[in-house]
Amino acid sequence: xxxxxxxxxxxxxxxxxxxxxxxxxxxxxxxxxxxxxxxxxxxxxxxxxxxxxxxxxxxxxxxxxxxxxxxxxxxxxxxxxxxxxxxxxxxxxxxxxxxxxxxxxxxxxxxxxxxxxxxxxxxxxxxxxxxxxxxxxxxxxxxxxxxxxxxxxxxxxxxxxxxxxxxxxxxxxxxxxxxxxxxxxxxxxxxxxxxxxxxxxxxxxxxxxxxxxxxxxxxxxxxxxxxxxxxxxxxxxxxxxxxxxxxxxxxxxxxxxxxxxxxxxxxxxxxxxxxxxxxxxxxxxxxxxxxxxxxxxxxxxxxxxxxxxxxxxxxxxxxxxxxxxxxxxxxxxxxxxxxxxxxxxxxxxxxxxxxxxxxxxxxxxxxxxxxxxxxxxxxxxxxxxxxxxxxxxxxxxxxxxxxxxxxxxxxxxxxxxxxxxxxxxxxxxxxxxxxxxxxxxxxxxxxxxxxxxxxxxxxxxxxxxxxxxxxxxxxxxxxxxxxxxxxxxxxxxxxxxxxxxxxxxxxxxxxxxxxx
Amino acid sequence: xxxxxxxxxxxxxxxxxxxxxxxxxxxxxxxxxxxxxxxxxxxxxxxxxxxxxxxxxxxxxxxxxxxxxxxxxxxxxxxxxxxxxxxxxxxxxxxxxxxxxxxxxxxxxxxxxxxxxxxxxxxxxxxxxxxxxxxxxxxxxxxxxxxxxxxxxxxxxxxxxxxxxxxxxxxxxxxxxxxxxxxxxxxxxxxxxxxxxxxxxxxxxxxxxxxxxxxxxxxxxxxxxxxxxxxxxxxxxxxxxxxxxxxxxxxxxxxxxxxxxxxxxxxxxxxxxxxxxxxxxxxxxxxxxxxxxxxxxxxxxxxxxxxxxxxxxxxxxxxxxxxxxxxxxxxxxxxxxxxxxxxxxxxxxxxxxxxxxxxxxxxx
Numbered sequence: 087x088x089x090x091x092x093x094x095x096x097x098x099x100x101x102x103x104x105x106x107x108x109x110x111x112x113x114x115x116x117x118x119x120x121x122x123x124x125x126x127x128x129x130x131x132x133x134x135x136x137x138x139x140x141x142x143x144x145x146x147x148x149x150x151x152x153x154x155x156x157x158x159x160x161x162x163x164x165x166x167x168x169x170x171x172x173x174x175x176x177x178x179x180x181x182x183x184x185x186x187x188x189x190x191x192x193x194x195x196x197x198x199x200x201x202x203x204x205x206x207x208x209x210x211x212x213x214x215x216x217x218x219x220x221x222x223x224x225x226x227x228x229x230x231x232x233x234x235x236x237x238x239x240x241x242x243x244x245x246x247x248x249x250x251x252x253x254x255x256x257x258x259x260x261x262x263x264x265x266x267x268x269x270x271x272x273x274x275x276x277x278x279x280x281x282x283x284x285x286x287x288x289x290x291x292x293x294x295x296x297x298x299x300x301x302x303x304x305x306x307x308x309x310x311x312x313x314x315x316x317x318x319x320x321x322x323x324x325x326x327x328x329x330x331x332x333x334x335x336x337x338x339x340x341x342x343x344x345x346x347x348x349x350x351x352x353x354x355x356x357x358x359x360x361x362x363x364x365x366x367x368x369x370x371x372x373x374x375x376x377x378x379x380x381x382x383x384x385x386x387x388x389x390x391x392x393x394x395x396x397x398x399x400x401x402x403x404x405x406x407x408x409x410x411x412x413x414x415x416x417x418x419x420x421x422x423x424x425x426x427x428x429x430x431x432x433x434x435x436x437x438x439x440x441x442x443x444x445x446x447x448x449x450x451x452x453x454x455x456x457x458x459x460x461x462x463x464x465x466x467x468x469x470x471x472x473x474x475x476x477x478x479x480x481x482x483x484x485x486x487x488x489x490x491x492x493x494x495x496x497x498x499x500x501x502x503x504x505x506x507x508x509x510x511x512x513x514x515x516x517x518x519x520x521x522x523x524x525x526x527x528x529x530x531x532x533x534x535x536x537x538x539x540x541x542x543x544x545x546x547x548x549x550x551x552x553x554x555x556x557x558x559x560x561x562x563x564x565x566x567x568x569x570x571x572x573x574x575x576x577x578x579x580x581x582x583x584x585x586x587x588x589x590x591x592x593x594x595x596x597x598x599x600x601x602x
Numbered sequence: 603x604x605x606x607x608x609x610x611x612x613x614x615x616x617x618x619x620x621x622x623x624x625x626x627x628x629x630x631x632x633x634x635x636x637x638x639x640x641x642x643x644x645x646x647x648x649x650x651x652x653x654x655x656x657x658x659x660x661x662x663x664x665x666x667x668x669x670x671x672x673x674x675x676x677x678x679x680x681x682x683x684x685x686x687x688x689x690x691x692x693x694x695x696x697x698x699x700x701x702x703x704x705x706x707x708x709x710x711x712x713x714x715x716x717x718x719x720x721x722x723x724x725x726x727x728x729x730x731x732x733x734x735x736x737x738x739x740x741x742x743x744x745x746x747x748x749x750x751x752x753x754x755x756x757x758x759x760x761x762x763x764x765x766x767x768x769x770x771x772x773x774x775x776x777x778x779x780x781x782x783x784x785x786x787x788x789x790x791x792x793x794x795x796x797x798x799x800x801x802x803x804x805x806x807x808x809x810x811x812x813x814x815x816x817x818x819x820x821x822x823x824x825x826x827x828x829x830x831x832x833x834x835x836x837x838x839x840x841x842x843x844x845x846x847x848x849x850x851x852x853x854x855x856x857x858x859x860x861x862x863x864x865x866x867x868x869x870x871x872x873x874x875x876x877x878x879x880x881x882x883x884x885x886x887x888x889x890x891x892x893x894x895x896x897x898x899x900x901x902x903x904x905x906x907x908x909x910x911x912x913x914x915x916x917x918x919x920x921x922x923x924x925x926x927x928x929x930x931x932x933x934x935x936x937x938x939x940x941x942x943x944x945x946x947x948x949x950x951x952x953x954x955x956x957x958x959x960x961x962x963x964x965x966x
Contacts, residue, residue, distance in 0.1 A: 106938075397805075399804070399805070418807075418809070419804060419805055419806070419807045420807040420808075420809060422807075423806075423807040424807075429805060431805055436799060436801050436802065437799075437801045437802055437804075437805045438802055438805065439799065439802050440794075440795050440798035440799045440802045440803070440865075441798065441799065442798045442865050442866075443794065443795065443798055447791065447795075451791075451795055451802075451803070451806040451808070452806040452807045452808075454788055454791055455788045458787070458788045461787045461788050461789060462786055462787060462788075463786055463787060463788060463790075463791060505806070
């Protein structure tokens with residue numbers, strides 16, 4: 087399909103796009119083209135300029151230089167409405183739906199069907215009928231009056247797509263659409279994308295997941311450091327080649343560190359019959375000293391809830407935990423921290439960091455009281471500890487006084503880690519440690535995890551990235567619907583086995599599509 | 603600090619302009635009186651700043667200012683309606699009531715997860731009603747209470763007026779203590795962290811509920827201290843004392859650089875903000891324009907006192923609008939400068955083709 091359309095006039099063409107922000111040039115003379123009925127993967131590390139380019143295309147920000155043509159006509163967008171009028175729809179990574187409204191209201195939000203002026207009543211019957219037709223198109227079998235707050239992340243994604251279609255989108259931009267989806271929901275999404283492509287819609291697909299990109303895309307455009315690097319047809323692309331273009335050097339596929347030999351296993355944490363809030367069954371497992379214990383599962387499998395119980399955010403309803411053979415029942419994060427159990431949360435921007443505070447202030451937050459004298463802040467010690475953290479994790483920041491909000495995702499995660507490493511961790515819980523982090527920084531985080539485990543720290547790692555689970559874990563606990571469906575290690579630890587247990591269909595693994 | 607310094611310059615300019623229009627503005631008695639007013643507002647504006655920096659709000663402090671004065675008058679006055687107890691009993695009772703009520707509000711907000719706006723709105727109305735009940739809808743005079751010398755007295759007598767009124771000394775102590783706690787202690791760090799991200803603070807092991815509750819106690823307690831000063835200053839306590847003062851304090855905090863979203867603000871800023879609020883009030887009385895009319899008769903034009911709220915409201919709006927415009931302008935300038943810097947670099951490398959070629963070679 088793509089090869090045939092190359093000769094045609096592109097549906098979209100962006101040329102010489104330049105965009106400057108305070109202190110940085112986000113985009114420098116970038117080009118991009120998209121044909122009807124084509125899936126274009128836009129690749130690049132975080133900070134390469136993908137998001138900025140897509141914001142320009144979606145009318146969210148205006149470029150300083152450059153031209154955009156849609157179907158051969160030069161266009162200029164001063165706001166989102168202008169872009170929408172040209173049939174461009176942008177689906178953000180964080181979905182932009184009003185959760186207190188139903189599906190129909192969301193689909194037509196800002197585009198309400200009414201007869202005449204703004205004050206005329208809404209034409210509910212027509213909107214409902216159209217919404218039903220749109221849901222059928224995206225394969226969502228739900229009443230259109232369902233509240234969006236009751237939908238899963240995957241279903242909400244479908245509603246976003248239906249919304250884009252309702253506005254007659256010709257160009258659909260999807261920013262990391264699978265980042266919050268389980269693999270079953272991702273499969274459903276891919277099916278819809280194939281369908282949309284067949285209907286002649288041009289799709290720009292942004293993802294860090296190489297497997298998806300190789301499966302879905304017709305062509306790949308790579309950006310690096312705000313510049314256009316190259317275009318590849320999928321046939322010419324390989325995992326290594328794309329990563330090489332993204333980071334500007336050849337990277338071996340194997341960016342996971344060598345697994346360490348575990349010495350005689352010592353049990354550090356025992357979890358017995360732990361009952362999570364709102365869950366039916368109970369959960370039992372144990373973790374050893376110096377091991378990386380992976381937690382695989384779909385979104386909503388209860389992994390985050392389990393970690394929050396272990397960290398004392400939402401205490402378990404019943405059950406027993408032993409930490410180093412001493413009873414452990416934290417009712418607040420403080421109690422967990424005092425026992426050496428630390429959590430780097432999934433949502434690091436809201437739960438892990440105070441974005442407006444500096445690197446130093448964030449690094450010292452859990453610990454600052456211990457080196458205060460009579461409540462007086464000891465800024466000298468604080469600076470020393472923060473400097474050590476920055477050095478140890480090779481955090482890229484102009485200074486430890488820099489506000490954390492100005493750092494990239496990977497460096498923010500390093501600050502979260504530094505905050506805990508300044509203390510003496512027994513157990514480090516990492517919930518989605520590399521979500522939204524670019525390839526280069528990922529490899530560094532993995533290296534640090536491996537070193538920490540080598541020092542005897544027990545790492546509990548929740549991840550929805552199967553590659554990461556396989557690459558990093560010594561053992562893997564698989565969860566499905568808030569129960570543990572299996573604990574795998576050694577030769578039993580295979581992608582197929584994990585993927586099967588994740589969906590609760592251990593014997594039906596063939597139906598699972600596993601990212602290669 | 604940008605906001606604080608901007609507001610400081612505005613305050614100085616305002617004072618200068620008022621002095622030009624009416625040289626009495628900087629006369630001893632007006633300066634001392636304005637200082638006293640600024641001090642009394644500043645005391646509880648600093649208190650509410652603790653709440654605002656954690657991202658909360660306290661609407662009850664105006665009523666609290668009134669209630670503490672009313673309690674003191676009722677318990678200690680020797681005039682009609684007073685019970686004639688010793689002064690210290692009245693002061694201690696008033697401060698205990700204030701702190702206890704702050705504690706109750708704080709607990710309701712943190713333990714029951716009620717919204718601060720609603721809880722303190724309820725507190726504001728409730729306390730106002732309690733004041734009214736205590737004075738039985740009337741007025742209790744402080745009579746010849748020794749407390750009155752707290753407001754009128756001070757250090758370094760200058761004729762009848764003290765150069766440094768006692769309320770100003772109290773204000774300085776509160777500001778010093780507030781500045782110390784907020785900027786130099788672990789508690790202060792926690793208060794900013796909670797305002798920046800409540801969840802991140804919680805996940806860092808900070809006892810968020812305890813700290814937040816404490817801020818409401820601090821806020822109510824500071825209103826209690828201010829209430830004592832007002833009782834001494836006014837001398838006639840009724841339920842009308844302290845009406846809308848919470849709004850003055852919030853305005854002072856915002857003018858001084860606090861954000862109602864939390865996480866921002868300094869004690870220096872609150873002090874400047876309080877001064878601006880009171881200088882505007884005073885300026886509306888003092889401003890005058892001397893001219894000669896057609897017949898050559900010298901006349902003086904003054905501001906209509908009915909314009910008071912119009913002017914106060916306009917100043918607050920103007921300040922936040924100006925601050926936002928400066929912010930937008932600075933951001934735009936930073937972008938332009940970045941562009942200019944990078945233009946030189948871009949010219950040296952003929953971007954696209956070469957970059958692509960380089961990447962191909964690397965990848966291959």
